[in-house]
Amino acid sequence: MSVLVFVEGLNGEIKKSSLEAAFYGSQVAQTLGTTATAVAIGDVHQDALARLGEQGISKVLYDSDERLKQFVADAYVKVIAAAAQKENAKVLVFSNSNIGAAVGSKLAVRLQGSLATNVTTLPKTENGAFTVTRSVFSGKAFADVALTSEVKIIAVKKNALEIGAAAGNAAAVESFSAALSDADFAAAPKETVMQDSEGGVLLPEAEIVVSGGRGLKGPENWHLVEDLAKALGAATACSKPVSDLDWRPHHEHVGQTGITISPNLYIAIGISGAIQHLAGVNSSKVIVVINKDPEAPFFKAADYGIVGDAFEVVPKLIEAAKALDK
């Protein structure tokens, strides 16, 4: 019996959210008195895989099949299911990413397992139970869920858990392949287009996010958001009307109908803080709100606030941020 973690790569490195999943998996393994193995697919460097030892992973099964460089759900599921069988894995851990949750749900059917997505805590395992806490109601509540099947599948919410130090030995990397057929690639993408991230930070993975709302008046003022983000090493985001108006691309829109993020720091500029916007950002660790209206609802959810005109305040922040010794 072991714990299996699926790790995702990006440009040869392992995504931060997958490092979180790896650490989570090794902690679960420790609780259960077993070891944690990772399975990796596609475009990840060998040394990045070996470094998973730092998260407590003892072994990595690596499938380098070229066709897996792009995400193909059915093929990924087959590889992970084969790895789970080889390792006799009874707990499978994923990051709650678009890929992780998709693959996790298919595996739940294939392995007849219990699945919990959006998980924010390590499992409680007293008295034979296996219970995790997940974020529900768009971040407005938590639910404790008992996973009752023999196989348990967990998708860990991004940035919900600190990555601690684990064993430290390099993980042993073994090549691995599942017998993939052409049928497994029937829904393979024709084309993958990455957003232009000219040295920029990807929003779903970012630890710091600077976000702008309709208070910025128009796309021509977005340099304020971008310059502050650049100075802080942050990703940029926006409210829904901003993407509806095409001031910013749709993938930057956060909230109930946009993406949900939980960075360490969320800076909202000229955003009112409507409940639907809050739903996507309320699990950020620290929230800063800059709004000229002292009655803006966002101040109720904020840790730090400035009542002021963004056009006067933000340049001062950019200046102070630039002066930080990184």
Add this chain to the structure above:
Amino acid sequence: MKILVCISNVPDTTSKINFTADNKSFDKNGVQFVINPWDEYALTRAIELKEAKGGSVTVLNVGEADAEPNIRKALAIGADDAIRVNAHPTDAFFVAQQIAAIAQEEKYDIILMGKESIDFNGFQVHNMVGELLGIPSVTPAFKLDLVDDTTARLEREIEGGKEVVEVKLPFVASAQQPMSEPRIPNMRGIMTARTKPLKVVEPVSTAAKTEYVNFSKPEKKGGVKMIDPENAGELISLLRNEAKVL
């Protein structure tokens, strides 16, 4: 073209969330229920496809009788008929089994739903349905077009980018913004919805694989610390030295 759209009945987006005294279930008291916002993108896209290519749109809800006003709303927006699987939706797997059972009988060309519900935020049902039926599932898709009678072209979001996928019918897809522009039912729609068929069927038996044992709410924040806009730069040093996030 036969399209199935699965909708869930969820608390209105502005609802305050409360639980029963034993914290074991959601307290529906005083809460307005709506069609899950993500499902509305799926529904309107399905209706647009029907308007362009012909065929039918069936809406499906796994839920109790109190979901019927929203099922009627979906009919008023333009779906042709509806099915309600008469059951309390215990978990994603249970719901997926019910959808798959209906789809197995009716042979839909496209099965659409929202990428997640705003109550349980599972992001699971569509993939489970695809897996149960052995057909591709594309999720979360923000664009869906038909190439011809047998093939669809979708764009799905991945972290940091997008993918263009072409799949043969039948398939499952989950919708996210901006797949379509949700519609508000008009008077004529509301009138005709009353006469459209709404079939109630009993669930197939399956055991849920998860059990919700307790609900809780996040701890309240400690309150906001205000900074003088004249000395806005001070914020940056507070974020570094006090909050320790820089």
